[in-house]
Amino acid sequence: MNVLVTGGAGYIGSHVAWALAQAGHKPVVLDSLVTGHRWAAVKSGPFVEGDMGDVACVRALCEAYRPEAIMHFAAFIEVAESVAKPEKYKINNYEKARRLFETAVSCGVRQIVFSSTAAVYGAPQSEEPLSEVHPLAPINPYGAAKLLTEDFLRSLKAQGVRSTILRYFNAAGAGPSESGLGEAHAPETHLIPNVLLAGLGLKDKLSIFGTDYPTRDGTAVRDYVHVMDLAEAHLAALVRMKADGGSEVFNLGTGSGSTILEVLQAARRALGHDVPHTFGPRRAGDPPVLVADATRAKQILKWEPQRTLDDIVTSALAWHQTPRYRETVEAAAAKV
Numbered sequence: 001m002n003v004l005v006t007g008g009a010g011y012i013g014s015h016v017a018w019a020l021a022q023a024g025h026k027p028v029v030l031d032s033l034v035t036g037h038r039w040a041a042v043k044s045g046p047f048v049e050g051d052m053g054d055v056a057c058v059r060a061l062c063e064a065y066r067p068e069a070i071m072h073f074a075a076f077i078e079v080a081e082s083v084a085k086p087e088k089y090k091i092n093n094y095e096k097a098r099r100l101f102e103t104a105v106s107c108g109v110r111q112i113v114f115s116s117t118a119a120v121y122g123a124p125q126s127e128e129p130l131s132e133v134h135p136l137a138p139i140n141p142y143g144a145a146k147l148l149t150e151d152f153l154r155s156l157k158a159q160g161v162r163s164t165i166l167r168y169f170n171a172a173g174a175g176p177s178e179s180g181l182g183e184a185h186a187p188e189t190h191l192i193p194n195v196l197l198a199g200l201g202l203k204d205k206l207s208i209f210g211t212d213y214p215t216r217d218g219t220a221v222r223d224y225v226h227v228m229d230l231a232e233a234h235l236a237a238l239v240r241m242k243a244d245g246g247s248e249v250f251n252l253g254t255g256s257g258s259t260i261l262e263v264l265q266a267a268r269r270a271l272g273h274d275v276p277h278t279f280g281p282r283r284a285g286d287p288p289v290l291v292a293d294a295t296r297a298k299q300i301l302k303w304e305p306q307r308t309l310d311d312i313v314t315s316a317l318a319w320h321q322t323p324r325y326r327e328t329v330e331a332a333a334a335k336v
Contacts, residue, residue, distance in 0.1 A: 001238065002026045004067040004109070006052050006100065007074030008044075009036025011183045012115060012171055012227060016071060017044040018179045019231035025238075028065045030058070031074065037328060040181060053096030055103050062107035069111035069241070070104055071234055072097060075146075078189065079119065082142035093145035098152050105161055111241045112163040113234055114153055118251070118290065119143030120167065127214075129293035132167070132249050139285070150249070157247045164237040169223035169253035169292045171230055173312035174319035182319030183227075186332030191260065192224065192313060195267045196320050199275040206275060208260055210282035213289075219260035221289040223253035226307035226315070236301040253292025254305050266313040 003020055007013040008029030013036075017027040021044040029047045041047040046065065050057040052074045061067075075093045076082070082089040101112065121130055122137035138144045153163040172192045174182030183193055198206040211218040233252050240248070258266075267275050297303045307315075319325055 001069060002028060002065050002067045003238070004028050004030060004061065004065070004070045004104070006030045006070065006072045007036065007115075009033055009038065009041035009047075010073055011185070012168075012230060013071070013073030014040035014043060014181050015175050015179070015227045016073070016231045016234045018175060018181060019228070019235060020071075021045055023235055026065075028061065028067060030061060035076070035185075037184060039324065039328075043180060051096070052100040053092075055099060058100055058103040059107060062104060062109065067104075067109060069113065069238060070101070070109055071113045071115075072100070073115045075115070077142070079140050079142045082140050082145075086141035089141045089145045090148075093142070094148040094152075097149045101152065101156065105156060105159060110161050111238070112153060112156075112161060113237045113241075114149065114163060114165045116146050116150055116165050116167045117143060118167055118169045118253075118292065120147045120150065123285075124287050124290060127289040129255055129291045130251065131293040132251055132296055154247045162241040163247045164241055165247070165249040166230075166233060166237065167249065167251050167292075168230060169225060169251070169290065171227050172224045172316065173226040173228065173307065174315040175228060176315075177318065180324060182316065182322070182325060184325055184328040186329050191222070192263060192267075192316055193320065195263055195275055196271075196313070196317050198277065199267050199271045199273070200320060202320075206264075206277040208277055208279050210286065211279050212282070215259055215288055217259050217261045220286060221257040221259050221291060223255070223257045223291040224263070224309060224312055225253050225292075225305055226312050229305040229307055232306075233297060233301060233303045236303045240301055248300070250297040250301060251292040251294045252297060252303075253294050255292055255294050257289065257291035258309050262309065263313070266309050267317075269310065270313045270317045
């Protein structure tokens with residue numbers, strides 16, 4: 001199957017494109033390279049540098065490659081920035097995405113997999129794992145834009161478009177060494193890379209916010225899922241859409257979660273030494289527990305995460321020690 005992968009030069013999109021190619025599909029990457037990396041974009045197949053909101057570009061790409069499906073990852077992802085610049089997120093993450101889908105559907109595409117987020121749920125109403133029926137009440141423009149896009153995709157069902165909405169919790173880890181892929185954000189805001197960078201001496205001590213949460217060790221619990229497990233869920237979504245139409249939503253997570261101190265312990269096992277860290281007060285708006293109920297994905301997509309927290313940390317550590325990672329972050333720093 002020819003699959004258009006928007007945002008395929010980014011973290012999750014590049015891993016999914018690589019997995020598609022390994023499974024015998026032909027991924028075609030479209031990325032503006034505003035935040036993505038050219039070296040990641042060209043790993044798995046043809047690459048077109050362009051904006052997903054450019055109708056002429058998308059139409060030409062569809063005519064050239066005739067994709068049967070779209071996997072859409074192109075989005076800005078920083079929650080704090082979305083609060084400071086809400087219009088930027090609405091335009092890019094919703095309005096351009098809508099234009100992309102309208103153009104692709106007019107060219108005959110009838111299958112779409114959408115990279116969504118647990119942020120559409122907003123503040124959890126309990127500390128139990130969140131299922132897909134949890135109320136949708138995003139508390140920041142990033143989550144709000146994702147929810148608008150979800151709603152638009154559902155509206156396309158009337159035109160015979162099948163869509164699968166995948167709500168990630170905390171993507172982490174890196175692809176196998178032969179993929180040459182991993183997480184390379186600048187600045188980095190995700191916990192596991194920051195833990196490892198502190199452990200490698202590449203950044204200051206890790207700051208841990210909150211030690212008095214009602215959890216097993218007082219630190220916040222989050223659901224970390226390996227990026228290659230996420231990639232496999234996308235492949236399962238393609239199989240599902242081909243067999244059964246409709247618009248479906250699935251959470252992607254492990255269903256268990258790890259505390260921040262448990263992540264530090266995993267990093268210590270991988271590094272062979274402690275990670276320097278400090279403790280501070282809770283941050284406003286951080287829930288004690290945010291964990292996925294991924295039962296629907298297990299039952300319907302036949303998908304279940306296979307990799308542990310140690311697998312996540314070990315793969316990420318190997319990636320952060322590669323010359324490619326160092327070159328990428330050094331180049332990003334030089335632009336600032």
